[in-house]
Amino acid sequence: MIALENIQFHYPHSSVGVHDINLQVETGEFLVVVGASGSGKSTLLQLIAGFLTPLQGRVLLDHQDVTQLSCGERGLGIVLQDYVLFNHMTVLGNVAYPLKVKGVRQVERHRRARKILHDVGLEALEHYYPSQLSGGQQQRVAIARALVFEPRALLLDEPFSALDASRRESMRQELKHIQRQFGVTTLMITHDQEEALMLGDHVAVLEQGELLQHSAPHQLYTQPVSEAVARFIGRTNFIDAQVINSQRIQTADLGILEVTPHAFTVGQTVRAMIRPEAIIANPVSDIVNRVPTTLVERQFLGAQQRHYLLCGTTTLSLESASTPDHITHVALPPTHIHLFNR
Numbered sequence: 001m002i003a004l005e006n007i008q009f010h011y012p013h014s015s016v017g018v019h020d021i022n023l024q025v026e027t028g029e030f031l032v033v034v035g036a037s038g039s040g041k042s043t044l045l046q047l048i049a050g051f052l053t054p055l056q057g058r059v060l061l062d063h064q065d066v067t068q069l070s071c072g073e074r075g076l077g078i079v080l081q082d083y084v085l086f087n088h089m090t091v092l093g094n095v096a097y098p099l100k101v102k103g104v105r106q107v108e109r110h111r112r113a114r115k116i117l118h119d120v121g122l123e124a125l126e127h128y129y130p131s132q133l134s135g136g137q138q139q140r141v142a143i144a145r146a147l148v149f150e151p152r153a154l155l156l157d158e159p160f161s162a163l164d165a166s167r168r169e170s171m172r173q174e175l176k177h178i179q180r181q182f183g184v185t186t187l188m189i190t191h192d193q194e195e196a197l198m199l200g201d202h203v204a205v206l207e208q209g210e211l212l213q214h215s216a217p218h219q220l221y222t223q224p225v226s227e228a229v230a231r232f233i234g235r236t237n238f239i240d241a242q243v244i245n246s247q248r249i250q251t252a253d254l255g256i257l258e259v260t261p262h263a264f265t266v267g268q269t270v271r272a273m274i275r276p277e278a279i280i281a282n283p284v285s286d287i288v289n290r291v292p293t294t295l296v297e298r299q300f301l302g303a304q305q306r307h308y309l310l311c312g313t314t315t316l317s318l319e320s321a322s323t324p325d326h327i328t329h330v331a332l333p334p335t336h337i338h339l340f341n342r
Protein backbone atom coordinates (compact mmCIF):
# COMPACT_ATOMS: atom_id res chain seq x y z
CA MET A 1 0.00 0.00 0.00
CA ILE A 2 1.19 3.52 -0.81
CA ALA A 3 -0.23 6.43 1.16
CA LEU A 4 0.52 10.12 0.71
CA GLU A 5 -0.57 12.32 3.60
CA ASN A 6 -0.80 16.08 3.14
CA ILE A 7 2.21 16.14 0.83
CA GLN A 8 3.53 19.62 0.17
CA PHE A 9 6.49 20.35 -2.07
CA HIS A 10 7.79 23.21 -4.16
CA TYR A 11 11.08 23.66 -5.96
CA PRO A 12 13.60 26.14 -4.48
CA HIS A 13 12.81 29.81 -5.24
CA SER A 14 9.55 28.78 -6.90
CA SER A 15 5.93 28.20 -5.96
CA VAL A 16 5.67 25.32 -8.44
CA GLY A 17 5.37 21.80 -7.05
CA VAL A 18 2.54 19.72 -5.57
CA HIS A 19 0.13 21.00 -2.97
CA ASP A 20 -1.55 19.18 -0.13
CA ILE A 21 -1.76 15.79 -1.84
CA ASN A 22 -3.67 13.01 -0.08
CA LEU A 23 -3.73 9.80 -2.04
CA GLN A 24 -3.84 6.10 -1.29
CA VAL A 25 -3.00 3.12 -3.50
CA GLU A 26 -4.36 -0.07 -1.95
CA THR A 27 -2.34 -3.28 -1.94
CA GLY A 28 -2.44 -4.85 -5.40
CA GLU A 29 -4.16 -1.84 -6.93
CA PHE A 30 -3.13 -0.11 -10.16
CA LEU A 31 -3.39 3.66 -9.81
CA VAL A 32 -2.71 5.94 -12.75
CA VAL A 33 -1.93 9.61 -12.13
CA VAL A 34 -2.80 11.62 -15.22
CA GLY A 35 -2.27 15.29 -15.98
CA ALA A 36 -1.09 17.71 -18.63
CA SER A 37 2.59 18.48 -19.10
CA GLY A 38 3.88 20.41 -16.09
CA SER A 39 1.01 19.38 -13.81
CA GLY A 40 3.43 17.83 -11.30
CA LYS A 41 3.23 14.11 -12.14
CA SER A 42 6.99 13.47 -12.19
CA THR A 43 7.41 15.55 -9.04
CA LEU A 44 4.84 13.37 -7.28
CA LEU A 45 6.50 10.17 -8.48
CA GLN A 46 9.90 11.42 -7.34
CA LEU A 47 8.50 12.21 -3.90
CA ILE A 48 7.21 8.64 -3.59
CA ALA A 49 10.44 7.19 -4.99
CA GLY A 50 12.58 9.17 -2.53
CA PHE A 51 14.42 11.25 -5.16
CA LEU A 52 12.75 14.31 -3.58
CA THR A 53 11.74 14.92 0.04
CA PRO A 54 8.44 16.66 0.83
CA LEU A 55 8.53 19.95 2.74
CA GLN A 56 5.49 18.76 4.67
CA GLY A 57 3.50 15.55 4.92
CA ARG A 58 4.35 11.86 4.96
CA VAL A 59 4.92 9.05 2.48
CA LEU A 60 3.87 5.63 3.83
CA LEU A 61 4.60 2.22 2.33
CA ASP A 62 2.61 -0.62 3.91
CA HIS A 63 1.93 1.70 6.88
CA GLN A 64 5.65 2.40 7.40
CA ASP A 65 6.68 6.06 7.32
CA VAL A 66 9.42 6.20 4.64
CA THR A 67 9.45 9.99 4.21
CA GLN A 68 13.06 10.35 5.34
CA LEU A 69 14.37 7.13 3.74
CA SER A 70 16.52 7.19 0.61
CA CYS A 71 15.27 5.68 -2.64
CA GLY A 72 17.35 2.53 -2.12
CA GLU A 73 15.90 1.97 1.33
CA ARG A 74 12.27 2.11 0.14
CA GLY A 75 12.29 -1.18 -1.75
CA LEU A 76 10.45 0.13 -4.80
CA GLY A 77 10.64 -1.11 -8.38
CA ILE A 78 10.97 1.88 -10.71
CA VAL A 79 10.59 2.04 -14.49
CA LEU A 80 11.49 5.36 -16.08
CA GLN A 81 10.67 6.74 -19.53
CA ASP A 82 13.93 5.72 -21.17
CA TYR A 83 14.28 2.32 -19.41
CA VAL A 84 18.06 2.85 -18.91
CA LEU A 85 19.08 -0.74 -19.54
CA PHE A 86 22.80 -1.53 -19.34
CA ASN A 87 23.89 -1.96 -22.95
CA HIS A 88 26.96 -4.04 -22.09
CA MET A 89 24.88 -6.59 -20.17
CA THR A 90 22.64 -9.32 -21.55
CA VAL A 91 18.92 -9.40 -20.77
CA LEU A 92 19.66 -11.90 -17.99
CA GLY A 93 22.41 -9.67 -16.58
CA ASN A 94 20.15 -6.62 -16.65
CA VAL A 95 17.27 -8.37 -14.89
CA ALA A 96 19.59 -9.98 -12.30
CA TYR A 97 21.39 -6.68 -11.60
CA PRO A 98 19.23 -5.41 -8.70
CA LEU A 99 19.81 -8.73 -6.93
CA LYS A 100 23.57 -8.40 -7.49
CA VAL A 101 23.44 -4.98 -5.80
CA LYS A 102 21.69 -6.62 -2.87
CA GLY A 103 24.47 -9.23 -2.61
CA VAL A 104 22.44 -12.23 -3.81
CA ARG A 105 24.73 -15.07 -5.03
CA GLN A 106 25.01 -15.57 -8.80
CA VAL A 107 23.27 -18.97 -8.97
CA GLU A 108 20.32 -17.67 -6.98
CA ARG A 109 20.05 -14.35 -8.81
CA HIS A 110 20.11 -16.07 -12.19
CA ARG A 111 17.46 -18.51 -11.03
CA ARG A 112 15.21 -15.66 -9.92
CA ALA A 113 15.91 -13.56 -13.03
CA ARG A 114 15.10 -16.55 -15.29
CA LYS A 115 11.85 -17.15 -13.40
CA ILE A 116 10.72 -13.56 -13.95
CA LEU A 117 11.85 -13.58 -17.60
CA HIS A 118 9.72 -16.66 -18.07
CA ASP A 119 6.76 -14.93 -16.36
CA VAL A 120 6.95 -11.96 -18.73
CA GLY A 121 7.53 -14.17 -21.79
CA LEU A 122 11.15 -13.19 -22.42
CA GLU A 123 12.95 -16.42 -21.54
CA ALA A 124 14.08 -16.97 -25.14
CA LEU A 125 15.91 -13.63 -25.13
CA GLU A 126 18.06 -13.99 -22.02
CA HIS A 127 21.36 -13.95 -23.97
CA TYR A 128 20.41 -10.95 -26.12
CA TYR A 129 21.82 -7.47 -25.56
CA PRO A 130 19.48 -4.42 -25.32
CA SER A 131 20.55 -3.17 -28.78
CA GLN A 132 19.20 -6.42 -30.28
CA LEU A 133 15.72 -5.88 -28.80
CA SER A 134 12.67 -3.93 -30.00
CA GLY A 135 11.42 -1.00 -27.92
CA GLY A 136 8.60 -3.12 -26.50
CA GLN A 137 10.98 -5.93 -25.55
CA GLN A 138 13.34 -3.46 -23.86
CA GLN A 139 10.39 -2.12 -21.91
CA ARG A 140 9.46 -5.61 -20.75
CA VAL A 141 13.05 -6.18 -19.63
CA ALA A 142 12.87 -2.93 -17.64
CA ILE A 143 9.61 -4.08 -16.01
CA ALA A 144 11.09 -7.53 -15.27
CA ARG A 145 14.13 -5.86 -13.70
CA ALA A 146 11.88 -3.68 -11.53
CA LEU A 147 9.93 -6.73 -10.34
CA VAL A 148 12.80 -9.18 -9.77
CA PHE A 149 13.40 -8.30 -6.11
CA GLU A 150 9.68 -8.43 -5.28
CA PRO A 151 9.33 -4.69 -4.63
CA ARG A 152 6.80 -3.27 -2.18
CA ALA A 153 5.35 -1.30 -5.07
CA LEU A 154 6.03 -0.56 -8.72
CA LEU A 155 6.38 3.03 -9.99
CA LEU A 156 6.21 3.74 -13.70
CA ASP A 157 6.99 7.12 -15.30
CA GLU A 158 5.38 7.41 -18.78
CA PRO A 159 6.66 3.92 -19.64
CA PHE A 160 5.33 3.82 -23.20
CA SER A 161 6.33 7.26 -24.43
CA ALA A 162 9.20 5.92 -26.56
CA LEU A 163 7.02 3.31 -28.32
CA ASP A 164 5.08 3.72 -31.55
CA ALA A 165 1.27 3.72 -31.38
CA SER A 166 0.64 0.05 -32.18
CA ARG A 167 3.35 -1.24 -29.84
CA ARG A 168 2.12 1.09 -27.11
CA GLU A 169 -1.32 -0.49 -27.36
CA SER A 170 0.00 -4.04 -26.99
CA MET A 171 2.40 -3.03 -24.19
CA ARG A 172 -0.48 -1.49 -22.25
CA GLN A 173 -2.32 -4.79 -22.32
CA GLU A 174 0.82 -6.62 -21.41
CA LEU A 175 1.56 -4.33 -18.46
CA LYS A 176 -1.98 -4.76 -17.16
CA HIS A 177 -1.59 -8.52 -17.45
CA ILE A 178 1.80 -8.53 -15.66
CA GLN A 179 0.47 -6.24 -12.93
CA ARG A 180 -2.48 -8.57 -12.27
CA GLN A 181 -0.29 -11.66 -12.46
CA PHE A 182 2.13 -10.32 -9.84
CA GLY A 183 -0.52 -8.49 -7.82
CA VAL A 184 1.99 -5.70 -7.27
CA THR A 185 0.78 -2.34 -5.98
CA THR A 186 1.41 -0.01 -8.92
CA LEU A 187 1.45 3.73 -9.50
CA MET A 188 1.98 4.94 -13.04
CA ILE A 189 2.07 8.47 -14.37
CA THR A 190 1.01 9.47 -17.87
CA HIS A 191 -0.30 12.48 -19.78
CA ASP A 192 -2.47 10.17 -21.90
CA GLN A 193 -6.03 10.06 -20.59
CA GLU A 194 -6.98 7.07 -22.75
CA GLU A 195 -4.08 5.12 -21.26
CA ALA A 196 -5.12 6.18 -17.76
CA LEU A 197 -8.75 5.05 -18.22
CA MET A 198 -7.68 1.77 -19.77
CA LEU A 199 -5.06 0.76 -17.20
CA GLY A 200 -6.08 2.23 -13.88
CA ASP A 201 -8.24 0.52 -11.27
CA HIS A 202 -8.38 4.12 -10.11
CA VAL A 203 -7.26 7.29 -11.83
CA ALA A 204 -6.07 10.48 -10.14
CA VAL A 205 -6.18 13.73 -12.12
CA LEU A 206 -3.50 16.30 -11.34
CA GLU A 207 -3.56 19.95 -12.45
CA GLN A 208 -1.04 22.59 -11.41
CA GLY A 209 0.15 20.43 -8.55
CA GLU A 210 -3.33 19.82 -7.16
CA LEU A 211 -5.30 16.61 -7.09
CA LEU A 212 -8.64 17.34 -8.80
CA GLN A 213 -10.30 13.92 -8.59
CA HIS A 214 -9.42 10.36 -7.63
CA SER A 215 -12.00 7.85 -8.84
CA ALA A 216 -12.62 4.64 -10.74
CA PRO A 217 -12.25 5.31 -14.50
CA HIS A 218 -15.96 4.98 -15.23
CA GLN A 219 -16.87 7.40 -12.46
CA LEU A 220 -14.24 9.87 -13.59
CA TYR A 221 -15.72 9.85 -17.07
CA THR A 222 -19.41 9.90 -16.16
CA GLN A 223 -19.25 11.99 -12.99
CA PRO A 224 -16.37 14.46 -13.24
CA VAL A 225 -16.34 16.70 -10.16
CA SER A 226 -15.33 19.83 -12.05
CA GLU A 227 -15.24 21.37 -15.48
CA ALA A 228 -11.44 20.98 -15.48
CA VAL A 229 -11.73 17.20 -15.07
CA ALA A 230 -14.52 16.98 -17.66
CA ARG A 231 -12.37 18.90 -20.14
CA PHE A 232 -9.29 16.78 -19.51
CA ILE A 233 -10.97 13.35 -19.59
CA GLY A 234 -12.77 12.55 -22.85
CA ARG A 235 -14.62 14.85 -25.25
CA THR A 236 -17.40 17.02 -23.93
CA ASN A 237 -20.06 19.54 -24.96
CA PHE A 238 -20.41 22.58 -22.71
CA ILE A 239 -23.50 24.80 -22.71
CA ASP A 240 -23.83 27.96 -20.63
CA ALA A 241 -27.10 28.22 -18.74
CA GLN A 242 -28.98 29.85 -15.91
CA VAL A 243 -30.76 27.94 -13.16
CA ILE A 244 -34.57 28.28 -13.26
CA ASN A 245 -35.28 25.85 -10.44
CA SER A 246 -33.90 22.62 -8.96
CA GLN A 247 -34.77 20.66 -12.12
CA ARG A 248 -34.62 23.15 -14.97
CA ILE A 249 -32.05 25.40 -16.62
CA GLN A 250 -32.44 28.12 -19.27
CA THR A 251 -30.04 28.11 -22.22
CA ALA A 252 -29.70 30.68 -24.98
CA ASP A 253 -29.93 28.31 -27.95
CA LEU A 254 -31.46 25.09 -26.64
CA GLY A 255 -34.31 26.62 -24.66
CA ILE A 256 -35.27 25.22 -21.29
CA LEU A 257 -33.61 21.92 -20.40
CA GLU A 258 -34.71 19.52 -17.70
CA VAL A 259 -31.92 18.30 -15.47
CA THR A 260 -31.69 15.97 -12.50
CA PRO A 261 -32.24 17.64 -9.09
CA HIS A 262 -29.26 19.77 -8.06
CA ALA A 263 -28.26 22.21 -5.33
CA PHE A 264 -27.41 25.28 -7.44
CA THR A 265 -29.32 28.44 -6.52
CA VAL A 266 -32.07 29.92 -8.66
CA GLY A 267 -30.67 32.50 -11.08
CA GLN A 268 -27.13 31.18 -10.83
CA THR A 269 -25.09 30.98 -14.01
CA VAL A 270 -23.82 27.44 -14.58
CA ARG A 271 -22.05 25.42 -17.23
CA ALA A 272 -23.88 22.31 -18.37
CA MET A 273 -21.93 19.39 -19.76
CA ILE A 274 -23.01 16.41 -21.86
CA ARG A 275 -20.81 13.78 -23.53
CA PRO A 276 -21.10 13.41 -27.36
CA GLU A 277 -22.29 9.80 -27.15
CA ALA A 278 -25.04 10.68 -24.66
CA ILE A 279 -26.91 12.88 -27.15
CA ILE A 280 -29.68 11.08 -29.07
CA ALA A 281 -30.10 11.73 -32.81
CA ASN A 282 -33.64 11.95 -34.25
CA PRO A 283 -35.43 11.03 -31.00
CA VAL A 284 -39.14 10.27 -30.70
CA SER A 285 -41.22 13.45 -30.60
CA ASP A 286 -42.45 13.28 -26.99
CA ILE A 287 -39.01 12.90 -25.38
CA VAL A 288 -37.75 15.59 -22.92
CA ASN A 289 -35.06 18.06 -23.97
CA ARG A 290 -35.78 17.62 -27.69
CA VAL A 291 -34.14 20.37 -29.72
CA PRO A 292 -34.19 21.16 -33.48
CA THR A 293 -30.78 21.09 -35.11
CA THR A 294 -28.87 21.18 -38.39
CA LEU A 295 -26.10 18.76 -39.31
CA VAL A 296 -23.06 20.74 -40.44
CA GLU A 297 -20.27 18.16 -40.57
CA ARG A 298 -19.68 14.47 -40.20
CA GLN A 299 -16.33 12.82 -39.36
CA PHE A 300 -15.57 9.16 -39.82
CA LEU A 301 -13.89 7.66 -36.71
CA GLY A 302 -14.05 3.98 -37.58
CA ALA A 303 -16.57 2.28 -35.30
CA GLN A 304 -18.11 5.66 -34.45
CA GLN A 305 -19.13 8.72 -36.43
CA ARG A 306 -18.81 12.22 -35.06
CA HIS A 307 -21.53 14.67 -36.10
CA TYR A 308 -21.26 18.42 -35.64
CA LEU A 309 -24.69 19.95 -35.16
CA LEU A 310 -25.79 23.54 -34.98
CA CYS A 311 -28.53 24.58 -32.54
CA GLY A 312 -28.85 28.34 -32.99
CA THR A 313 -25.25 29.48 -32.52
CA THR A 314 -24.31 26.53 -30.30
CA THR A 315 -22.35 23.68 -31.88
CA LEU A 316 -22.89 20.24 -30.37
CA SER A 317 -20.87 17.16 -31.16
CA LEU A 318 -22.70 13.86 -31.22
CA GLU A 319 -21.01 10.48 -31.58
CA SER A 320 -22.84 7.34 -32.57
CA ALA A 321 -22.32 4.08 -34.42
CA SER A 322 -25.22 4.80 -36.77
CA THR A 323 -25.04 7.22 -39.67
CA PRO A 324 -28.42 8.84 -40.29
CA ASP A 325 -28.58 10.88 -43.55
CA HIS A 326 -30.33 13.73 -41.82
CA ILE A 327 -30.44 14.83 -38.22
CA THR A 328 -33.33 17.22 -37.64
CA HIS A 329 -33.59 16.94 -33.85
CA VAL A 330 -31.51 15.81 -30.92
CA ALA A 331 -32.41 14.96 -27.32
CA LEU A 332 -30.24 15.61 -24.28
CA PRO A 333 -31.23 13.06 -21.60
CA PRO A 334 -31.42 14.83 -18.20
CA THR A 335 -29.44 12.09 -16.43
CA HIS A 336 -26.48 12.78 -18.73
CA ILE A 337 -26.40 16.52 -18.12
CA HIS A 338 -23.96 17.62 -15.40
CA LEU A 339 -23.83 21.14 -14.03
CA PHE A 340 -20.72 22.98 -12.88
CA ASN A 341 -20.10 26.37 -11.33
CA ARG A 342 -18.97 29.04 -13.74
Ligand SMILES: Nc1ncnc2c1ncn2[C@@H]1O[C@H](COP(=O)(O)OP(=O)(O)OP(=O)(O)O)[C@@H](O)[C@H]1O
Pocket residue numbers: 011012014016017035036037038039040041042043044191
Ligand atom coordinates in the same frame (compact mmCIF):
# COMPACT_ATOMS: atom_id res chain seq x y z
N1 LIG B 1 14.17 20.78 -10.83
C1 LIG B 1 13.21 21.67 -10.98
N2 LIG B 1 13.36 22.95 -10.57
C2 LIG B 1 12.36 23.86 -10.70
N3 LIG B 1 11.15 23.59 -11.25
C3 LIG B 1 10.95 22.34 -11.69
C4 LIG B 1 11.95 21.32 -11.58
N4 LIG B 1 11.44 20.17 -12.10
C5 LIG B 1 10.19 20.46 -12.51
N5 LIG B 1 9.90 21.75 -12.27
C6 LIG B 1 8.62 22.43 -12.56
O1 LIG B 1 7.61 21.82 -11.77
C7 LIG B 1 6.39 21.70 -12.51
C8 LIG B 1 5.94 20.26 -12.52
O2 LIG B 1 6.91 19.51 -13.24
P1 LIG B 1 6.77 17.95 -13.44
O3 LIG B 1 7.98 17.49 -14.20
O4 LIG B 1 6.48 17.32 -12.14
O5 LIG B 1 5.46 17.89 -14.36
P2 LIG B 1 4.92 16.69 -15.24
O6 LIG B 1 3.45 16.69 -15.06
O7 LIG B 1 5.65 15.44 -14.92
O8 LIG B 1 5.29 17.18 -16.70
P3 LIG B 1 5.72 16.32 -18.00
O9 LIG B 1 4.53 15.48 -18.38
O10 LIG B 1 6.03 17.38 -19.01
O11 LIG B 1 6.92 15.49 -17.60
C9 LIG B 1 6.68 22.27 -13.90
O12 LIG B 1 6.21 23.59 -13.94
C10 LIG B 1 8.19 22.23 -14.00
O13 LIG B 1 8.66 23.28 -14.82
